[in-house]
Amino acid sequence: MSFYKEHYDVVIIGGALAGLSCALQLQQKGIKDILILEKHNLPGGLATSYVRNGIEIEATLHEMMSIGTKEDRLKVGVFFDEVGVDIDWLRVPEAYRFVRTAPEGGKPIDITLHSGFETMSKEIDAQYPGWGPKVLKFMELCNTVYNSMNILSVTPMSKVQMLLKHPDFVKTAGYTATEVMDTFHFPKEIEEILTPYWIYVGNPMSTLPFTIYAFLMADYFRGGSYVCRNFSHEMSMKLQRKAEENGAQIEFCQEVEKILVKDGKVYGVRTARGDEISCDYVVSAAYPNKVYTQMIEPLEEVPEGAVKMINGRRLSVVPVSVMMVLEGTPEEIGIKDYNIFSGDTMDTDKIWENYHTLGPYRYLTSICLNLANPSCTPEGYTQFSITALPLPEAFVNVREEDYFALKRKFANDMIDTYEKTTGIRIRDRIVEIEVSTPMTIAHYVGAWKGCIYGYSHSIDDHAVARLQMKEEDHFIEGLEFAGAHSISGNGMGPAVTNGRAAAKAIFEDLEKRGQMDAYKQHPAAADAMKEGAAS
Numbered sequence: 001m002s003f004y005k006e007h008y009d010v011v012i013i014g015g016a017l018a019g020l021s022c023a024l025q026l027q028q029k030g031i032k033d034i035l036i037l038e039k040h041n042l043p044g045g046l047a048t049s050y051v052r053n054g055i056e057i058e059a060t061l062h063e064m065m066s067i068g069t070k071e072d073r074l075k076v077g078v079f080f081d082e083v084g085v086d087i088d089w090l091r092v093p094e095a096y097r098f099v100r101t102a103p104e105g106g107k108p109i110d111i112t113l114h115s116g117f118e119t120m121s122k123e124i125d126a127q128y129p130g131w132g133p134k135v136l137k138f139m140e141l142c143n144t145v146y147n148s149m150n151i152l153s154v155t156p157m158s159k160v161q162m163l164l165k166h167p168d169f170v171k172t173a174g175y176t177a178t179e180v181m182d183t184f185h186f187p188k189e190i191e192e193i194l195t196p197y198w199i200y201v202g203n204p205m206s207t208l209p210f211t212i213y214a215f216l217m218a219d220y221f222r223g224g225s226y227v228c229r230n231f232s233h234e235m236s237m238k239l240q241r242k243a244e245e246n247g248a249q250i251e252f253c254q255e256v257e258k259i260l261v262k263d264g265k266v267y268g269v270r271t272a273r274g275d276e277i278s279c280d281y282v283v284s285a286a287y288p289n290k291v292y293t294q295m296i297e298p299l300e301e302v303p304e305g306a307v308k309m310i311n312g313r314r315l316s317v318v319p320v321s322v323m324m325v326l327e328g329t330p331e332e333i334g335i336k337d338y339n340i341f342s343g344d345t346m347d348t349d350k351i352w353e354n355y356h357t358l359g360p361y362r363y364l365t366s367i368c369l370n371l372a373n374p375s376c377t378p379e380g381y382t383q384f385s386i387t388a389l390p391l392p393e394a395f396v397n398v399r400e401e402d403y404f405a406l407k408r409k410f411a412n413d414m415i416d417t418y419e420k421t422t423g424i425r426i427r428d429r430i431v432e433i434e435v436s437t438p439m440t441i442a443h444y445v446g447a448w449k450g451c452i453y454g455y456s457h458s459i460d461d462h463a464v465a466r467l468q469m470k471e472e473d474h475f476i477e478g479l480e481f482a483g484a485h486s487i488s489g490n491g492m493g494p495a496v497t498n499g500r501a502a503a504k505a506i507f508e509d510l511e512k513r514g515q516m517d518a519y520k521q522h523p524a525a526a527d528a529m530k531e532g533a534a535s
Contacts (some may be wrong), residue, residue, distance in 0.1 A: 005249075007278040009033040010506065011269050013256045014285025016045025016445070017492055018482035020239035021499030022283050024083045027246040029507055034248040035144075035279070037271065039255035044236025045285070045445045046452060047492060052432040055325050055377055057376075059436075060452075061232035062339065062367050062387075063092055065493035068223035075150060076493045079221075079500065085238045088229035092338055092372045095120065095220055098196055099342040099421055109189055112337065117143065124193060131190055138184050138194070139221060144168045145211055146218035148451070149464070153488075154504075169211070173464060177205045177213035195348065196341035199363065199389050200490065202316030202456035204348035211464050212457045214257035219493070227372050233491065255274045259284065259291065259479065261301040266478035270297070281509075283502045285483040287448035306475040313461060316453035316490060317355065317389035318438040322411045325432035326382040330370050333382060334424045338371040358395070358406065359412040361388035384426065386414045392449045395438055407435040452492035454483070463488055470505075480505050 009031050012019040023034050042048065046060045052111070067089055068074035069293030073081065080087060097111045102108040111127055114118040117139040117219025152162065163170050172180050172422075177198070181191055189360035197216050198205050205213070210449055228234040244250055258270040259282050268278045284291055292306045324334060343363035351363045369376045369383040370523065377383050398406060438450025457463065466487045484490045486498035510516040 002211035003251075004035065004275060005033075007033075007280075008035045008249075009279065010035070010281045010283060011256075011277060011279040012036045012283045012285075012482075013269065014038060014045065014483065015040075015043040015236075015240065015250060015252070016285055017047050017239065018486070018502070019283065019285050020236070020243055021079070021496040022482050022503045023044070023238065023243045023248050023499075024085075024246070025079075025500045025503035026506065027243070027248070028083065028530060030417075031506070032247040034243075035268070035277065036243070036248055036250040037254040037256050038250065038252050039446060040444070041252050042233075042236070043240040043250070043252075044233055046441070047232040048449075049231040049233045049238045051433075052325065052434065053290070055381065055383075055432065056231065056321060057325065057383060057432070057434070058227075058231045058369055058376070059323075060319075061227060061492060062365070062385075062399075063220075063225035064089075064227060064232075065219045065225060065491060066223075066497070067226045069286050070222060074219070074223050076105050076496050079496060082445070083242060085235075085242050087235060087238065089226040090229050090373050092225040092227060094338055095225070096196055096339045096341050096482070097337040099192055099340055100192060100346055101342075101344045101421060109192060111193055113221075115221050117221055120221055124190060128187065128190055131186065134184055134186070135190065135194070138181070138186075139217065139321060141172070141180075142214035143218040143222060145172060145214035146222070149211065152464075153501075156420075172210045172214070173226070174459065175210050176459065177208045177210045180210040180214075181205075192346035195346055196365075198455070199317065199351075200366070202453055202490070203458055206349055207458055209457055209459055209462045209464070211271055212462050224468055227369070229373060229375070235492075254369060256286075257295070257299040259295050261296055261298075261476055261479075262302065263302075264477055273284075281478045281480065281506050283480045283482050283499075283506075285356070285481075287451070287483070287485045288481060290446045291479075292475075301476065303475045305472075309473055309475075313455040314458070314492040315392050315449060316450045316456040318392045318395075318450050319387055319389055319436060319441065319452060320359075320385040320410050320414075320437040320438075320514075321385050322360075322414050323385045323434045323436065324383075324426070324430050325377065326384050326426055326429040327380070327431050328382060328429055329380060330368055330382050333426065333429060335368045335382065335384070337370070338368055340366045340422065342366070342398040342418070344421075355388070355390040356394055357390070358398075359388065359390075359410060360417060361390065364382075364388055364414060382429075386418050388414065389453075392438060392451055395450075398439075403439065407437065410437070411435050427493070428497060448485075452484055454485040474505075478509075 015036045048059045066074040066076035068077045097112040100109040121136035148166040160460040255272040256269045260268040266282045289310045354362045366386045441450040480502040482499045482502035488494040488497045
């Protein structure tokens with residue numbers, strides 16, 4: 001008996017959140033003949049955990065966006081509910097605590113903000129009296145842009161319709177986060193307080209599109225953020241189980257080396273062990289950088305425009321994380337906050353310059369998972385991480401023989417900076433420690449240059465611009481992409497959205513060809529149609 005079927009409707013390369021979400025979205029529309037090929041021995045990609053000395057440690061997830069409360073579900077939460085994937089969500093206690101040490105001749109900033117537009121505006125007003133109402137107005141603008149983006153991403157409109165129905169979206173499009181924020185004339189301190197999330201989208205505020213910044217702020221503050229009680233791998237395992245229950249075939253330890261193309265159209269894939277698998281569509285979690293330079297066979301099938309596209313896009317930030325298990329509870333250690341953004345400046349241009357180096361890094365985020373998930377460690381221990389997000393080019397000249405010394409330097413520098421900024425001593429309490437770098441990510445999940453946040457968002461290349469250019473950027477018929485590198489960008493929530501978008505693109509192609517009904521309702525007719533197309 002053959003290991004694989006003779007033909008599949010869709011082959012998905014990568015069994016992480018995007019690939020699994022794509023499969024579930026396809027299945028919702030009746031497309032069942034799906035093969036998922038995963039190079040690792042587990043699903044989930046970066047949505048995973050690992051064990052050290054009997055303690056399970058979260059590998060990546062700090063916060064899951066777009067979930068929302070049961071009363072106000074946001075789009076990822078709605079999708080999980082619709083496909084029957086029940087996650088035990090735990091709400092993160094605060095949005096963030098922001099600590100900026102005192103500049104020369106100035107005052108430090110130390111403030112904690114919680115989710116809810118009115119709540120966070122009142123918390124700012126308590127420290128900066130009279131500014132709360134203006135902060136609320138600013139956040140309402142962010143929420144309006146957020147709502148418009150969610151509608152426009154699935155509902156095509158003319159420019160006139162967009163202007164009539166989504167005026168705030170149109171008015172702010174094309175402006176940077178700094179330019180729009182400047183129109184509110186906030187004091188410098190409030191601008192800094194509203195800035196910390198900028199790092200997750202890979203551009204300083206001076207060049208970050210307001211549209212992207214607004215979406216991020218509204219998503220975090222509207223519905224709050226969540227983690228999984230059983231770590232991010234809970235999502236991976238439950239998505240896998242549901243996809244298999246619905247009929248998908250998932251094979252692990254099966255790396256795809258080639259995507260087979262003829263006359264500009266996908267017709268299959270070849271695995272590292274030599275299996276050639278026939279299919280109508282391929283959805284790739286591999287970055288376009290790798291696909292268009294190494295995976296298309298023959299390479300002559302790669303259009304010139306695809307190479308120009310990947311050369312024209314800049315990779316976003318990459319993670320350097322010091323992940324620790326500490327002896328003692330958070331209370332005993334003195335840790336009171338789930339998430340702290342901290343640094344000696346909030347000039348994002350200066351931080352950006354610093355992030356082109358190997359440190360020491362001036363801007364860090366720290367996470368104490370126990371304060372969202374008290375049972376994440378055995379009693380008497382704390383799971384704690386410190387993360388910086390530099391640029392991939394900082395690592396270009398790192399030599400193999402210097403790598404482990406560099407990891408030790410990262411750990412020492414970041415722990416020293418955290419202790420100096422917060423006054424909390426953690427070094428003497430470390431019982432387990434791991435340092436994750438872009439090399440770690442590239443090794444375990446094969447992400448291009450260890451990049452987990454896709455392509456950076458700039459004024460001329462961000463989610464809205466990419467949506468407008470979707471047709472022009474579609475270079476090979478039957479090939480779709482799903483992952484951080486896709487239209488919606490980075491993070492685990494967007495990964496789910498990107499997987500669904502890839503499925504939607506397949507539906508649209510089938511509808512255009514008049515083949516959707518055959519796939520959805522008449523499997524036998526679909527088989528006959530394939531045979532006819534082949535002849």
